[in-house]
Amino acid sequence: MTDHLVLDEYEAGELSVEYDAEEPQEVLKWALERFSPRIAISEGGGAEGMAIIDMASRIRDDVRVFMMDTGRLPQETYDLVQKVQDRYGIRVEMLFPEASHVQGMVANHGPNLMYDSVDMRLLCCQVRKVLPLNKFLHEQLDAWVTGLRREQWASRAEVRKIEIDHDHFGIAKVNPLADWTKEEVWDYIKDNDVPYHELYDKGYTSIGCAPCTRPIEEGEDNRAGRWWWETNAPKECGIHCAIYTGGFEHELHALLGKNGHENGHVEESTPVLTMNDDGVVVNLEDAEHKVPSQ
Numbered sequence: 001m002t003d004h005l006v007l008d009e010y011e012a013g014e015l016s017v018e019y020d021a022e023e024p025q026e027v028l029k030w031a032l033e034r035f036s037p038r039i040a041i042s043e044g045g046g047a048e049g050m051a052i053i054d055m056a057s058r059i060r061d062d063v064r065v066f067m068m069d070t071g072r073l074p075q076e077t078y079d080l081v082q083k084v085q086d087r088y089g090i091r092v093e094m095l096f097p098e099a100s101h102v103q104g105m106v107a108n109h110g111p112n113l114m115y116d117s118v119d120m121r122l123l124c125c126q127v128r129k130v131l132p133l134n135k136f137l138h139e140q141l142d143a144w145v146t147g148l149r150r151e152q153w154a155s156r157a158e159v160r161k162i163e164i165d166h167d168h169f170g171i172a173k174v175n176p177l178a179d180w181t182k183e184e185v186w187d188y189i190k191d192n193d194v195p196y197h198e199l200y201d202k203g204y205t206s207i208g209c210a211p212c213t214r215p216i217e218e219g220e221d222n223r224a225g226r227w228w229w230e231t232n233a234p235k236e237c238g239i240h241c242a243i244y245t246g247g248f249e250h251e252l253h254a255l256l257g258k259n260g261h262e263n264g265h266v267e268e269s270t271p272v273l274t275m276n277d278d279g280v281v282v283n284l285e286d287a288e289h290k291v292p293s294q
Contacts, residue, residue: 006035006142007164007172016160024176025055027161028145031174032060035143039174040064040093043084045077045197045207047185048147048177050084054194055176056145057088066093066136070128071102072209076198083195095132102127104255114212118233121212125237127255128209133239134168143172148240149185150178152223167240182222208237 007015019027031039041056043049043065056063067081081092105113105127114121137144148159165173177185189196197207203215205222216225223235 006170007162009164012162012164012172015162019161020179022161024052024180025059027174027176028052028056029059031143031145031162031172031176032056032063035141035172036060037062037064038140038142039144039172040066040141041145042147043067043092045073045080045199046147047189047196047200048149048180050080050194050196051185051188052145052147052176053084053088053090054188054192057090061089063088063090064093065090066095068129068132069094069096070209071097072128072211074199074207074210074213077207080195080197087195093136095136097128097132101131101255108254112211114227115229118230121227121230121233122238125239130238131256137165137168137171141171143174144168145174145176146240147177148175149180149182151181 015030019030041049041052041063043053044067053063053065065084067077081094084090084092105123109116109120109123114124144165150159159175159178161175161178163173163175165171188194197204199207199213199215204213204225205216206226207213208226212227214225214228216222226235227233
């Protein structure tokens with residue numbers, strides 16, 4: 001597997017310091033000038049991604065945007081894709097999982113395997129999201145732009161605005177909104193009349209696949225609507241941090257075949273650590289799974 005290593009550790013460290021206090025537009029301007037056309041914005045329905053698309057479109061007219069079509073997205077997400085094209089003239093690049101992988105997974109575990117256990121949920125995320133993303137990043141890009149913010153979740157608290165993505169072949173990862181608050185994101189959207197996902201108006205605060213996302217209740221954390229039937233499990237799918245439990249790697253190997261995972265490799269039984277809502281580090285073994293009411 002060939003690493004891109006478009007930034008070395010020294011340069012990445014210098015850039016992360018230089019741009020840490022800069023506005024998102026300045027970070028985007030640098031990134032787009034440095035990496036175009038091998039840089040693209042990741043948008044999955046989040047308000048952050050839409051704010052970034054709006055900013056980037058004011059800097060260049062050749063901005064690339066991609067989204068993972070897992071096959072389980074809500075209709076409102078596809079409506080948002082159309083809004084991006086209508087508003088900005090950007091044809092979103094849709095990434096799809098390998099049909100044979102999805103077919104094998106569903107044949108073995110059923111269409112709603114995500115509700116059976118944490119391992120099965122992570123397997124579904126890996127097949128539908130992580131592997132297609134890995135392939136795209138490896139083959140198409142030298143840098144990608146995300147809407148990660150430090151306040152979103154404990155696993156994102158140390159995100160830098162410019163960093164090397166060691167989980168994705170050493171390409172550059174740009175997080176221009178890393179130090180923004182949720183309020184700042186929405187202020188930008190309102191002030192600039194940026195289109196956003198319709199589910200936000202229905203109580204959703206984090207948007208993913210339809211079976212795995214719900215509106216939050218009053219007083220709940222903004223990520224509580226994702227995989228809400230799990231307790232002390234990582235509120236991540238593996239896109240932004242490698243998640244290996246020791247329990248689902250064999251399933252992936254079986255689905256992908258002996259030589260089918262070059263761009264979506266799975267390490268052997270790497271233990272997972274995460275934090276619960278109190279900031280306490282826990283093992284995935286401590287996670288609780290509850291069958292959600294349908």
